[in-house]
Amino acid sequence: MSAGRDFQARYGPWALIAGGSEGIGRSFAIQLAERGLDLLLVARRDGPLEETAAEIRERFGVQVVTQALDLTAPHLEDAIAPLVAARDVGLLVCNAGAAHGAAMLLDRPVDAALAMVRLNCAAPLVLSHALGVRMRARARGGVILVSSMAGLAGGALIAAYAASKAFEIALAESLWYEFGTAGVNVLGLIAGATSTPAMLRSGMKFGTADDDAARATSGPATSTMAMEPDEVAREALENLGRGPVHIAGDANRQAASGLRSAPRDQVVAAMSVAVAEMYGIPLPPRIP
16 A cells, blocks of 8 residues: 555545635645545635635646634534534644734733633643544544644743643643554654744744854753744655654754753743844843
């Protein structure tokens, strides 16, 4: 059996991509269509969803169904149920949840932080449960939960985002074992800075290779080099079934190694400074 047919047999015939209209989600959609999977694309805005769906139908001839849906809304499982009821979904990609700017926790309404928690914690949990039950019953399938380098350490200006992405990593690791007892593969994909429309809208400023080299010699590495969405999605699909977590990009893997080996206070301080630099926000020093 060819690699493409083997992938279809294990993870097809349908894939559901939450956050599948642009950026990394769009790259997942195109690369899964190349492998012959039909697609269910879910995101908040209908326009970008339909644009991506039309392109994929024309290029690859697969079925693409779209659903504009707020993943932070209550009763998400009830909203998803009609979409998947008559379709055999063998792969779930939870990609929604990019950072939407940066600010101190107390400088925004608490509802903004709670919305981030619902998007990055509740939605992946609900979707993994809803589709995981079906995958377990047929003893095959896969789940990819897209997390972030921010989940490896707390940082000022992204408190709720970092905490919610850490939850997603731990969820993926836990489900890797649990779902694996039924032959279902789970991967926690840790993405670093990626040149996506959402990141660009957030005001993030990406660094250069020289910036990264200088930072790596002055403390725990926190890379600001931006990867392309296609690279991130490709690494995820290549590593699905090879372990519970994969960090996309050589520079990000090197940075993660630095974060693991440094004292925690230095790690958090370095992450905080890096976030402030990426968003161009003045960061006051901590008061001892």
